[in-house]
Amino acid sequence: MSVKFSGHNIYVQFVDDSAGRTIAAVSSLTMEHGKRRANTQTATSIGELAAGAAKAAGITKVVFDRGAAKYHGKVRVLADAARNGGLIF
Numbered sequence: 001m002s003v004k005f006s007g008h009n010i011y012v013q014f015v016d017d018s019a020g021r022t023i024a025a026v027s028s029l030t031m032e033h034g035k036r037r038a039n040t041q042t043a044t045s046i047g048e049l050a051a052g053a054a055k056a057a058g059i060t061k062v063v064f065d066r067g068a069a070k071y072h073g074k075v076r077v078l079a080d081a082a083r084n085g086g087l088i089f
Helices: 040-054 074-084
Strands: 002-006 010-016 021-027
Touching: 002 074, 010 040, 021 040, 021 074, 040 074
Parallel strands: none
Antiparallel strands: 002 010, 010 021
């Protein structure tokens, strides 16, 4: 589970490193709401959507790749929402 935050959007990909392909992906670009922002409210929604997309693709266990982002704020909220959605880190 690879997570990327830009100034306005949040991106999550489930990548099979051995095959080198993306299995599922979710981003705030696909959400339907007025102003998109990379904040904790959006991170919670994306975490829930990501868990649903992973389950639909048959994924239950993931390795959480947050890149250089520290584990607090948006990153922590997204991870907690994904865990609550059923993913095992």
